[in-house]
Amino acid sequence: MEAPSTVERALADRTIDGRRCLEAGAGVGNTTAGLLEAGAREVHAVTNDPDHAAAVRDRLADRGDGDRATVHLADLRSIPLPDDSVEVVTAHALCNVLAPAQLESIAGELTRVAAPGATLVVDDYAPIPDSPVRELFAVENAVAELADGDPALTFYPATGLRRLFTGHGWTHDRTETILEPVPWTSDLLEAHVDVVRDRAAGLPDDLAGPLLDRAERLATDIGDAAVGEMYSLAMRYPRG
Template sequence: MDGVPETVTAALADRQVEGQVCLEAGAGVGNTTAGLLAAGAKRVYAVTNDADHAATVRERVGDGNADRLVVIEADLRATPLGTGSVDLVTAHGLCNVLPPADLDAVAAELARVAKPGGRLVVDDYAVPPTDGAVNRLFALENAAARVVDGRPALTFYPVAVLAAVFADHGWTVEHRKTLLDPVPWTEAHLDAHADVVRGYADELPDVIGEPLAAIAADLVSAIGSERTGTMYSLAFRLVDV
């Protein structure tokens, strides 16, 4: 399977995937879906609320996996999946794009669809160090999102906070692992974040949107690339509450 990141491989390394019914919550471009299929998952539900991402996942891993891959466009707070139907849930880089108000509902929904004793892997970024230059781009992205949507685009949750939110829904931490230290924010990643800013800028009057987009472009070129912060992986097991 092409392009399964090391972060995904490392996060799944000690999880039972072969023969399991899996859910990638927030499929993005399907990195974890690709990893789960490569590791022998019986079925993978790739759930995303983004039609472009859904199409990308189908295109990327759909060939030859028609009997194992189900791409679903749905809100993660209320998926069409049956209660107690999934062995392994993954949320790779998902939580940082969930506003705090949605996080609890997503944790509850993932607990609903998981089988008793089911497993969950949550991979995300620790709060970046305050001296990280990338923070300036992330702050701009959040400011633009607040103006347009009234909510932040990015929220970095400390590991203890995520563990506590999921614990409220029966998820018990089995272990924690550091996936990346430092996190390499490459030019490509920064460009992707600048694209998000440009997306918001397009929805604003030119007088605000154009300078916003220009600031994003300036930040990307000023930062270039940066190594900062860490990415962690939390492995949970669902217990009765």
């Protein structure tokens, strides 16, 4: 399975060949695949989700790339790599699932493992414009905050992430749009309804019922949609 076009576009102007890389928040390994295709010498894929870790390992086995990649089941707030050890750091569609306090901690940890002169590539979704999709995500956040105290989704503007990493010593290189509009398929929106359903299970019925009903109606009414933007932010770490 090849890397998606958004990953390829985000990496196209970066030097990857021969470098030691980190994919922060591996998901199903899309950026790991993109880094390997671009000639990375070594890739470390880090995720705290056991199912995602297993999926990435299977994907690597199918590609025959197990000798160039390692999957770590770990918290990104404590990455199992030494200081100054990676030359390329990527975070593709990671930040939007991190609450602000988590994001700040992880930004510090990504900086810790970055070698002098390293490249950082952060790809994420801009805040969603007013739309039924945005309303569905608002319902998801309401349920998540009632259940756990943190939002499920936070869509940070590129300028916000730029300021965050600049505060950790990174220098801005470029920002570009890599997908616009963003397609939100019915299957993807149903996955968000599943999150609402799971989080609502622990809430009182008088709270859970109306919120779940609203999420289900919104997903049904939306069907497939295309709204919003995905951007790519590239930065460099000083050589000292």
